[in-house]
Amino acid sequence: MICPHCEHNLLRKERPGNRCSRCKRAYALDPKTNPLRLNDLRVRRITAALTDGGRIRIVPDQLWYALSRKRLRDSDYAQGCVGAAFAGAGFVTVVSFVAEAPVVLLVSAALLITGLGIAVARATGVGKGIPPVARGNFPAQVLDPWRKVYGALPPGVLDTTKPAVGTTAPTAAGPTDAAGPTGVLLCDDRAVLAFLVADGLPARHGLALARSPVEARTVPSSGPVLVLHDIDADGELLVRRTCEALPGRTVVDAGPPLRTVLALPQAVPHRDPGRKPGPAVVRALTELGTFTPEELQWLAKGWRFPLVGLPPARLLAVVDRVAGELTRRVDADRRRAADLGFLTWPEAAGPDPAGGR
Template identity: 50%
Template sequence: MICPHCDASLLRKERPHNVCSKCRRRYALDPKTNPLGLHDLRVRRVVAKITDDGRLPCTPGHLWYALSRRSLRSRPVGGAYVAVTLLGAALLTGGFFAGPAPLAYFGFVLALLALVLCLLAAADRSQGRPKMLPGAFRRDVLEPWVKVYGELPPGVVEDRRYPAPGGASGAGQATTLLCPDLSVATLIAAAGLPERHGLLLVRDLPEVSARGPVIVLHDVSAPGLLLPWRVREALPGRRVIDAGVPLRAVRGVPNAVPYRDHQPGGAVLSRLAEVGDYTSDELAWLRKGWTYPLVAVPPGRLLDAVSRVAERVGRTASADRGRAAAVGFLTWPDEGAP
């Protein structure tokens, strides 16, 4: 491992208790003891990449996904298993036709064992499961980092500081942005999008403004894909804009790496089936708990996408207000006025 302070190359015995034996300075993460194999230099490189060298904010959620992404990829069946299967088949064939019977028996057992191992590897239930969940990431990565360096990596915004819904950043605005993901809501608030576009940023349906359009930002999961429909049912007559990640934009796309979360309930899947927008294969994929989170979208791309939707909704709302003013609709009293 390379010391993040003096750049010395250290063997495991040369860095006891996360202290460099060359410069005697403590570092936060050791790849031999961290479940994700992390070290301080890699964390800094990843933070620099997702924040565009500090020009954009990111949150612990974005950092968790970026550092977990490599381990989330489905693992192909090992080449060694395949080679052993072929060897066993060759021994079985040779022993059956030309060799002694024990050789054929041995080949049969070897081929059968390797085949079973191949099938178990292909059906591995741990595939797509995060090695470290967000809570453990905070405990085992962020807390040691803060203990050593006194703060989160530069550019990482603490998502525990998410502003209270309905606060000054968006109170009284005509358009609501509903985003259940804490990390993404924090990113949007930190980037100043509510003030720039006149948005009320909320995380739950009961917090949605009493009037105006609602932009729904969601992940690719069974509950996430159902959220816009839930909002439309709860707010009949309101304009609801689905600004979430489309399922077909990520499923089967090599660079889009989902992970497996809790399996959704039957009621959620039944409702999605009733919607009629998803094939049986897509519903089966969602039933297994596959999820593509919003934090998987790089912060720059996500903020650009939200800004474009907010600008489009704002232009439409302005045009509607202009048409209403021409016929005197804006002289109507507010709801609840005497």
């Protein structure tokens, strides 16, 4: 491992207790002991890429997914395990013949069976897509050691534990103040809302925030509702639930299409065995009529692309574009109404053309 301070390449024995024996300085993460096999330099490099060189800010959940991508691609059983099992079986077989000990062949057979089992497990994807560090455990296992060594989170990563970073709906700016929010941005992921708020998107477009269709219904606005959701079984149904809860309102699906994301070679899905959709959810997805049998099967197995797994700059740009198009349309309607006098009130009373009633 390369020391993040003096950049010397250190053997395991040269870095006891997460401290460099050359420069005597502590570091946060050791790939030999960290379940994500992280080191400080990799965290800095990936954070810089996610924040677009410091242009935007991200939330810890986005960093968690980016640091987990490599492990999500792999099975629990590495290719080396298969090779080691077969090589061991071959070696034991040779020894049994040289030593004229047929009973040793039983060990060879056991190793062969183990190798075949590992090969089958790899082929069927056992453990693939399951992060070794759960999203909820990431702060304790990665960010707390980092904060202990460096005194703060990596540059550009928001501390979402502070009350100042939340999902409070911003005040609509400009000409929308008198008429309330231009629309509603609905997303059930608190971390994604915190990311969008930190980068100023809701305030820029005069959007109120909601985490559920019920919350969206309480917002004093008749404008469009942008639904931003994970690409999974529950997320795909969120748009339908919003339409049912807000009849007559314009509801726009701002989530990336499953078919588009599945076609991206760099997209890495994950699955949560505890969130596998039930039969009722699968039937509801089938009733939508928008998914192929293969896509339905993929969703039914619990696979998903969470919003925190999308490139932050790309996610921000897409939502910004969709929100901009919709709010410009709403603002144009309001300006036309204002020209007719329906949404305005005279700032100062002038002469009454009817003779001062």
